[in-house]
Amino acid sequence: MTFVYLMKNQNQLNKELVEQHVEHLKQLKKEDRLILCGPFGDYPGGMVVFSAQDKEEADRIAQSDPFISSGCKTYELRTMEIADETNNYLL
Numbered sequence: 001m002t003f004v005y006l007m008k009n010q011n012q013l014n015k016e017l018v019e020q021h022v023e024h025l026k027q028l029k030k031e032d033r034l035i036l037c038g039p040f041g042d043y044p045g046g047m048v049v050f051s052a053q054d055k056e057e058a059d060r061i062a063q064s065d066p067f068i069s070s071g072c073k074t075y076e077l078r079t080m081e082i083a084d085e086t087n088n089y090l091l
């Protein structure tokens with residue numbers, strides 16, 4: 001299943017925390033779970049799109065992100081259906 005965690009900034013980030021977040025993303029990529037990630041340009045936060053077996057696992061992954069576990073960001077978890085040419089954009 002595909003999930004998205006939408007993050008909202010709560011507290012100031014520091015270099016060490018950003019580096020830990022990047023390591024979290026690299027680990028997701030290594031596990032072939034990371035699909036897309038990045039900050040928003042018009043909103044104080046960002047998102048991570050990733051795969052997980054179920055909502056419980058997705059919650060654990062989001063909560064293990066240093067941005068979240070440190071309290072610097074809050075998150076909302078959403079399920080997502082990817083629409084692309086392989087499924088005719090869910091037509």
